[in-house]
Amino acid sequence: MSSSFRGLRVLVTGGLGFIxxxxxxxxxxxxxxxxxxxxxxxxxxxxxxxxxxxxxxxVTVNVAxxxxxxxxxxxxxxxxxxxxxxxxxxxxxxxxxxxxxxxxNCRAQLSILESCRRNNPAIRIVxxxxxxxxxxxxxxxxxxxxxxxxxxxxxxxxMAAESYHILYSSVYGIRASALRLTNTYGPRMRIKxxxxxxxxxxxxxxxxxxxxxxxxxxxxxxxxxxxDDAVDALLAAALSDKAVGEVFNLGAAPPLxxxxxxxxxxxxxxxxxxTFLPFPEERRAIDIGDYYADFSKAVRRLGWQPRIAPAQGLxxxxxxxxxxxxHYV
Amino acid sequence: MSSSFRGLRVLVTGGLGFIxxxxxxxxxxxxxxxxxxxxxxxxxxxxxxxxxxxxxxxVTVNVAxxxxxxxxxxxxxxxxxxxxxxxxxxxxxxxxxxxxxxxxNCRAQLSILESCRRNNPAIRIVxxxxxxxxxxxxxxxxxxxxxxxxxxxxxxxxMAAESYHILYSSVYGIRASALRLTNTYGPRMRIKxxxxxxxxxxxxxxxxxxxxxxxxxxxxxxxxxxxDDAVDALLAAALSDKAVGEVFNLGAAPPLxxxxxxxxxxxxxxxxxxTFLPFPEERRAIDIGDYYADFSKAVRRLGWQPRIAPAQGLxxxxxxxxxxxxHYV
Numbered sequence: 187m188s189s190s191f192r193g194l195r196v197l198v199t200g201g202l203g204f205i206x207x208x209x210x211x212x213x214x215x216x217x218x219x220x221x222x223x224x225x226x227x228x229x230x231x232x233x234x235x236x237x238x239x240x241x242x243x244x245v246t247v248n249v250a251x252x253x254x255x256x257x258x259x260x261x262x263x264x265x266x267x268x269x270x271x272x273x274x275x276x277x278x279x280x281x282x283x284x285x286x287x288x289x290x291n292c293r294a295q296l297s298i299l300e301s302c303r304r305n306n307p308a309i310r311i312v313x314x315x316x317x318x319x320x321x322x323x324x325x326x327x328x329x330x331x332x333x334x335x336x337x338x339x340x341x342x343x344x345m346a347a348e349s350y351h352i353l354y355s356s357v358y359g360i361r362a363s364a365l366r367l368t369n370t371y372g373p374r375m376r377i378k379x380x381x382x383x384x385x386x387x388x389x390x391x392x393x394x395x396x397x398x399x400x401x402x403x404x405x406x407x408x409x410x411x412x413x414d415d416a417v418d419a420l421l422a423a424a425l426s427d428k429a430v431g432e433v434f435n436l437g438a439a440p441p442l443x444x445x446x447x448x449x450x451x452x453x454x455x456x457x458x459x460x461t462f463l464p465f466p467e468e469r470r471a472i473d474i475g476d477y478y479a480d481f482s483k484a485v486r487r488l489g490w491q492p493r494i495a496p497a498q499g500l501x502x503x504x505x506x507x508x509x510x511x512x513h514y515v
Numbered sequence: 516m517s518s519s520f521r522g523l524r525v526l527v528t529g530g531l532g533f534i535x536x537x538x539x540x541x542x543x544x545x546x547x548x549x550x551x552x553x554x555x556x557x558x559x560x561x562x563x564x565x566x567x568x569x570x571x572x573x574v575t576v577n578v579a580x581x582x583x584x585x586x587x588x589x590x591x592x593x594x595x596x597x598x599x600x601x602x603x604x605x606x607x608x609x610x611x612x613x614x615x616x617x618x619x620n621c622r623a624q625l626s627i628l629e630s631c632r633r634n635n636p637a638i639r640i641v642x643x644x645x646x647x648x649x650x651x652x653x654x655x656x657x658x659x660x661x662x663x664x665x666x667x668x669x670x671x672x673x674m675a676a677e678s679y680h681i682l683y684s685s686v687y688g689i690r691a692s693a694l695r696l697t698n699t700y701g702p703r704m705r706i707k708x709x710x711x712x713x714x715x716x717x718x719x720x721x722x723x724x725x726x727x728x729x730x731x732x733x734x735x736x737x738x739x740x741x742x743d744d745a746v747d748a749l750l751a752a753a754l755s756d757k758a759v760g761e762v763f764n765l766g767a768a769p770p771l772x773x774x775x776x777x778x779x780x781x782x783x784x785x786x787x788x789x790t791f792l793p794f795p796e797e798r799r800a801i802d803i804g805d806y807y808a809d810f811s812k813a814v815r816r817l818g819w820q821p822r823i824a825p826a827q828g829l830x831x832x833x834x835x836x837x838x839x840x841x842h843y844v
Contacts, residue, residue, distance in 0.1 A: 285625065293617055297614075333660065338682070338686075342675050342682065345675070353667065357801065471685075
């Protein structure tokens with residue numbers, strides 16, 4: 187992989203967000219020819235200019251909304267690879283305002299794909315899908331053939347968007363693939379609220395000396411990927427011909443319970459407390475119980491493996507927010 | 516069932532269309548208290564005023580587009596039952612104009628559900644979904660747990676819309692269910708083109724003395740429901756508490772090959788020819804091969820059975836278009 191991105195022109199939607207900005211840093215290290223980061227910088231979403239602190243000169247920022255069809259048409263035109271990461275990610279926001287979620291997660295995705303098909307059919311696309319589309323697992327671990335039964339509007343719309351990508355691959359020959367990301371964490375994630383991941387709020391609270399809030403009894407199992415591992419998978423999917431038209435779970439083994447995760451954070455921070463809270467009603471309605479992925483397809487076809495253990499990844503994350511946390515709250 | 520609809524206020528979206536207008540006639544016979552038919556009468560879709568020929572005085576026609584959020588908000592307010600049949604149905608149109616398909620099949624459905632949840636949460640809803648959301652079957656017969664892998668934008672958007680209905684049932688307690696209709700045929704279907712069903716064009720051609728066009732070798736298997744049987748299922752789903760939050764396949768056994776179907780039509784008409792044509796490229800890309808449903812869940816839970824055999828249903832259909840065909844071409 188070390189030389190494969192050299193000279194390539196890369197577009198990243200959601201490029202100032204958590205995963206997009208970490209991906210941009212890696213692309214820079216891999217000597218990509220052009221790195222264009224598209225982001226709307228809407229305050230409720232994950233994008234912030236501080237995420238490219240130190241690399242501002244080496245990337246091109248294009249402030250635009252993926253719903254802006256004409257801008258996107260221009261931006262995809264001359265690119266070799268599109269990492270399509272922009273999205274509305276909040277489950278609760280999707281329930282209170284389903285239309286905005288539909289516009290961003292469905293309509294904008296259709297228009298990006300239409301632009302690629304008409305103006306740049308040779309582009310490679312990797313779409314950031316989510317384990318949320320499975321809904322409440324019927325069996326564990328969850329592989330890619332598990333039934334899709336999302337428990338919120340966000341999950342339904344992401345399911346549709348993933349399907350558009352695979353459809354445009356099979357019908358029009360666009361070389362698109364999709365990764366179903368699980369809980370991803372690390373430097374540059376949103377921590378001011380739980381819109382991106384509950385882990386953001388946990389880390390914010392821990393560093394402030396406030397309790398880590400655990401809904402329910404903390405026995406719920408989840409798998410967690412450190413962001414560098416997710417970036418590895420995105421790069422591998424963009425390069426591999428075996429990825430085209432395919433969807434891949436990401437994941438990590440073994441899963442952790444939320445209680446274990448809180449304990450690990452407190453241990454790494456050498457102080458802190460957690461508190462068990464009853465599920466708020468609107469969260470209970472869309473909760474999915476235990477989840478962890480079978481990610482063996484990504485191992486087999488992409489040669490991908492998560493490499494950063496939770497203790498290591500969480501330590502790096504805590505270090506980052508101790509130093510730069512003021513820019514994220 | 517004979518007395519269960521007496522006095523009920525019923526709203527039918529797509530009410531001037533093929534299935535909606537047949538449903539309206541049945542509701543009238545069942546003495547429903549109010550029958551409001553919403554239809555946009557867009558020429559490319561299935562609605563036409565001739566479909567309520569003879570019952571105009573007994574139903575209320577409200578010309579409106581389901582995308583018209585404010586009109587829909589008023590219309591759902593005081594109803595007991597909503598049969599939600601409006602939709603863009605053309606697979607090819609969904610590929611050439613994916614945005615319109617999205618507006619009708621996703622955004623409008625969300626806004627109808629939002630209106631019900633806010634203004635009339637006690638309403639019963641039956642949504643007309645489609646076997647198209649399964650895509651190319653992986654095993655036959657296809658039951659409701661079969662993987663959803665639609666082969667066109669229309670199928671993806673209908674999948675999302677069905678999911679919204681089930682979601683609003685589980686999260687908000689809206690009493691919604693969905694029927695995955697298979698090929699439905701009968702009086703009042705669109706025959707001027709294949710936007711609704713290929714069978715329309717077959718019947719039109721047969722009655723004009725033109726060849727019935729069969730794509731491929733005619734060996735593809737399908738199941739067919741006469742429209743009265745589909746109406747039976749819609750009514751049963753609206754009444755049964757066992758339907759709430761559930762999806763049901765419709766279907767018929769045994770399946771027929773397209774070649775057998777053409778032969779049956781020609782036999783019933785006592786003249787006619789079919790011709791085998793190569794698949795047009797845009798149809799081949801979204802073709803699904805053989806399909807027939809396992810509809811035992813509807814039998815078990817709704818007490819539904821298709822009752823009209825193909826020979827009988829097709830004869831009635833031919834009789835109808837011999838008499839009224841001029842209004843449909």
